[in-house]
Amino acid sequence: MKTQTIESWSKAAPRLIAVAAGRAPADMVIRGGIWVNVHSRELLEGHDIAIAAGRIAYVGPDASHCIGPETEIIEAEGKYMVPGLCDGHMHIESGMLIPAEFARAVIPHGTTTMFTDPHEIANVLGLAGVRLMHDEAQMQPVNIFTQMPSCAPSAPGLETTGFEIGPEDVAEAMTWPGIIGLGEMMNFPGVIAGDAKLLAEMAATQAAGKVIGGHYASPDLGAPFHAYAAGGPADDHEGTCEADAIARVRQGMRSMLRLGSAWYDVERQITAITEKGLDPRNFILCTDDCHSGTLINDGHMNRVVRHAIACGCDPLVALQMATINTATHFGLERELGSIAPGRRADVILTSDLRDLPIEVVIARGKVAARDGQILVDCPHLDWPEAARQSVHLGRTLAARDFEIPAPQGANHVRAKVIGVVENQAPTKALSADLPVSEGLVEATGEICQIALVERHRGTGAVTNAFVQGFGYTGNMAMASTVAHDSHHMIVVGTSRADMALAANRLAEVGGGVTLWRDGQELALVELPIAGLMSDDLAQTVAAKAQALGVAMQDCGCSLNNAYMQHSLLALVVIPELRISDKGLVDVRTFEVVDLIEEVLE
Template identity: 75%
Template sequence: MEIHASVKSWPEVAPRLIAVAAGRAPADLVIRGGQWVNVHSREIVPGHDIAIAEGRFAAIGPDLSYAIGPDTEVIEAHGRYMIPGLCDAHMHIESGMLIPAEFAAAVIPHGTTSMFTDPHEIANVLGLQGVRMMHDEALMQPINIFTQMPSCAPSAPGLETTGFEITPEDVAEAMGWPGIIGLGEMMNFPGVVAGDARMLAEIAATQNARKTVGGHYASPDLGRAFAAYAAGGPADDHEGTCEADAIARVRQGMRSMMRLGSAWYDVQSQITAVTEKGLDPRNFILCTDDCHSGTLVHEGHMNRVYRHAVECGAEPLVALQMCTINTATHFGLERELGSIAPGRRADLILTSNLRALPVELVVARGVAVAKDGVLLAKCPHYPWPDAARQTVHLGKRLGSADFAIAAPAGANSVTARVIGVVENQAPTKALTAELDVADGIVPADPSRDVAQIALVERHRGTGGVVNGFVSGFGYKGRMALGSTVAHDSHHMIVVGTDREMMAAAANRLGELGGGITVWKDGAEIAHVPLPIAGLMSDAPAAEVAAAASRMVAAMAECGSTLNNAYMQHSLLALVVIPELRISDLGLVDVTTFKLTDLFA
C-alpha cells in the first residue's frame, strides 16, 4: 500500500536495515538497556537494545553495541520499558477544535504516534475539497496520520441538508490518494440494512481498493438488523455501550472498538467481554472517537485510554495490544507499525511504569519528537484558503421572533417532544413535557430543566431556523449557547432559555466566522473562535484549550452540571443516533428514521 511521503518504504531501506542487523553498517540511533515490551508475544524481555536506521527498526537484541558507529546517536534506557507508539483507531480531529497539525502537536507528548482519522465533519461543510485539505496536512506531520474517506455526508439522506454531499464517485477517487486507509464510519446503518445501492457502492469501492470499511451501528437491536449490517461489510464498530454489544460484534467477525473520549465512557461497560468472559483480546481495540482540546492538554490522549482500560481490569500488556498491534493488524499495517520489531516504523515510548505509563520519551520514525511532556518536533500547517475560512452564511440578521415557537391555535398548554440528554453517552432520550402557552408562544421552562433548542441553517444562507426543546443541561436564568459545531451536518445549534440571547448568540457566530459563544443576562461571557470550516482553529492547542475551559466554566455559570456538557450540545443534531434529534428539516425520530412533530 502507499505510505506517507516522509517515510521511506521497506523495499527502499531493506538493504540498510539488513546491513545494520548483520553488523555491516552502523545504526542511526541505538537505545540501550531497556525492557522490550513485545506485543506480538505479549511478554516483557529485559536487558535489550534497539537499533534504528532510516526511520525503521533494524534490530532488537540483548547487545547491539556492534551497531554503534562514530555518528550513531545513543539513548540510555536505564531499564525503562520500551513500548510501541500508541495508535488511535478511530477519531475525528475536528472534535479537538484543532487543525491536524495542532492536534498532532498536542498528542505527540502523550505518546500517540499513529491516528486513523475520519474527517467527516469537514466533509459536511466543504465536501471532497475539505477532506483533501485535512488529508494533505495530515501527511505533513512527523507522526502517522491516516485518513478514512468519509462515507456519509449527509449521514441520513432525506433527514438533513449538508453543505456538500459525498458520492460513491468521491469515495472511489479518494481511494487512490496516498494517505487514505479506508472508508470512514458507515453511519447510515439503516441504508446498509436496507441494501441501499449508494451505500453499498461506497463499500464496494473501498473493498475493491483492498482497504478497511469502518462501521457505526448505533442501535441496541442485535437481531436481524445487526446481522444485515454485519453482512454489509463494515469491519469494526465503536458504537457499542455494553458487554453484549462488544461480544456480538466480535462474534460476527468485526473488531470491537471501545472508546474513551471527552464525553464517551464506553470502555468499562464492554471490556468485561475480555476481563470476565475471556474472549480473545486481539479482536478488541481502544480508541477516543471525540476528544476536545481541554482533554488533550490537561488529561491526555491514548495514554489516558490505556490507563483507563488498566483501571477497568485489563492486564497492561493486553491493554497495550489494544492500542498498538491490534489497531495496526486491523488496518492491514501489522508489517508497518504497531510493534517494536524489525522493519516497522521506529515509533516507540520510553516509560518507567507500565501501569501508570508516564510518557518520558517519544520517538517517531526514528526521531525523538517529545521528552517529558515537551514537544520537540515541528508540525507544519497547510495553507488553509479563504474558502475554508468563510463558511458561516446566515442570510440575514436574526431576531427573537426567529426563535419563537407558536402554539396550536387556542391552546393554553401543549405536550411537547423534548430531546433528553444522557450524560457521558451519545444516545438521547425521547421525552415529553407539558408546557404552558403565553401569548400564543411556547417558552422554555428552566424551572423544569426544559430549554429551547434551535438549529440555524448556515451553509446556504437561507435564514431558516428550526425550533424545539431539550432537557438535561440544567440551565437557569437568562442564557444561550451557540455553536457551529453540530454533528454531523454542522449547521448552527443554539440552546437557551431566552429568545433574544439566542438570536444574539447566532449573530455573534456569524461575526466570528464560526465557533462557540455563551451568553448570560444579555452579554457574551465566553467564546471560542473556530474560523476554519466553523469547526477548527489553527491556534496552538493550549490557547484553544484555555478558551474552551472558559467556555466550560461559562456553561457551569449558566447552571449546567453535566460532564463535558459541550460535547452533548454538539451532538444534538446527530440524526443517526437514537432517540430524538433536530435537523434543518425538523425534529427527527431516530428510532424510526422519520421526521416527527414537535407537539405530540
C-alpha cells in the same frame, strides 16, 4: 505541500540488514530497556533497539555491534520500551484543531499513529475539504492515515449538508496516498435496506483493498444488526455494553471501545475480555471525539490505556489494544504497531505500565517529545479563504426567530423533548407538559429551548424544539457551528434574545462556540476553518475551551464535558431524538415527527 514520508521497508531493507548484522552503524540505539513485546505479550528486560532510516533494524539483548561514532545513544535505564500508541477511530475536527495542531497536542502523550475520519469537514466543504485534511495530515512527523468519509449526509432526507459525498468521490479518494479506507458507515438503515449508493461506496473501498469503517448505533442485535454486518463494515465503535462488544467480534468485526471527552464506553464493554475471556486481539481502543481541553490537560490514547487498565484489563492486553491490534486491523502489522524489525521506529519510554507517564516519544526514529515537551515541527497547510468563509445565515436573526407558536387557543401542551444522557452519545425521547404564554410554548424548569440554524446556504431557516439535561438557569444561550454531522448551528438557551445574540455572533466571527448571559458574552472559542477548527496553538484553543466550560458551569450546567453533548444534538443517526433543518427526528423510526404531541386542558 511538503509531505514527511518515510522510506519504504523494501528500500530500507538493505541498510536494515546491514545494521542488524553489524556491517553498518545505526542512526540511534535505545539501550538497556524493558522490551514490551506486543506480539508475544512479554516483558523482556535488558534489551536494546537499533534504528536506521526511521525504522527498527534490531531488537535484542545487545546492540553494541550496531553502534558507530555518529550513532545517537538513548539510555533507557530500565524503562519500559512501548510501541507508539495508535488511535483506531477519531475525528480531528472534534479537537477544534487542524491536523498539525492536533498532532502537536497528542505527540507528547505518546500517540504516533491516528486513523482519522474527516467527515465533519466533508459535510461543510465536501471532497475539497477532505483533501485539505488529508494533505495536512501527510505533512506531519507522525502517521496520520485518512479514512474517506462515507456519509454526507449521514441520513439522506433527514438533514441538508453543505456538500454531499457519493461513490465517485470515494473512488477518487481511494487513489490518494494517505487514504486507508472508508470512514464510519453511519447510515446503517441504508446499508440494511441495500441502498445502491452506499453499496457502491463500500464496493469501491473493497476493490481498493481497504477497510470499511462501521457505525451501528442501535441496541437491536437481531436481524438488522446481522444485515449490517453482512454489508461489509469491518469494525464498530458505537457499542455501549458488553453484549454489543461480544456481538460484533462474533460476527468477525473488530469491537472498538472508545473513551472520548464525553463518551465513556470502555468500562461497560471490556468485561467481554476481563470476565467473559474473549480473545482480546479482536478489540481496539479509540477516542472517537476528544476536544482540545482533554488533549492538553488529560491526554489522548495514553488516557484510554490507563482507563482500560483501571477497569481491570491486563496492562499488556490494553497496550495490544492500542498498538498491534489496530495496526493489524488496517493491514499495517508489518509497518507499525510493535517494536520489531522493519517497523517504523515509533517508541515510547515510560517508567510505569499502569500510570503510563510518557517520558520520551520517538517517532520515525527521531526524538519527538520529552517530558511533555514537543521537539519536532508540525507544519501547517496554507488553508484557502473558501475554508474560512463557511457561516452563511442570510440575515440577522432576532428573538422572534426562536419562538415556538402554540396551537390556537392552547394554554398547555405536551411536547417532545430531547433528553441528554451524561457521558453517552445516545439521547432519550422524552415528553413534557409545557405552559403557553401569549400564544407561545415556553420552556420551564430543567427544560431549555434548542434551535438549529441553517448556515450553509444562507436560507435564514430556524428549527425550534426543546431539550432537557443541561441544567441551565437564568437568561442564557450557547451557540455552536460544530453540530455533528450536518454542522449547521445549534443554539441552546433559556432566553430567546440571548439565542439570537449568540447565533449572530458566530456569523460575525466565522464560526465557533459562544456563550451569552443577560445580553453579555461570557466565552468565545473562534473556529474559523469550516466553523469547526482553529489554526491557533492547541494550548490557546484549550484555554478558550476551558473558559467556555467554566462559563457553562456558571450558568448551571454540571454535566461532564457538556459541550460534546451539545455538539451531537443534530446527529440524526444516533437514537433516540435529534434536531435537524428538516425538523425533529425520531431516530428509532428515522422519521421527522411533530414537536407538539397534544393540547392539554
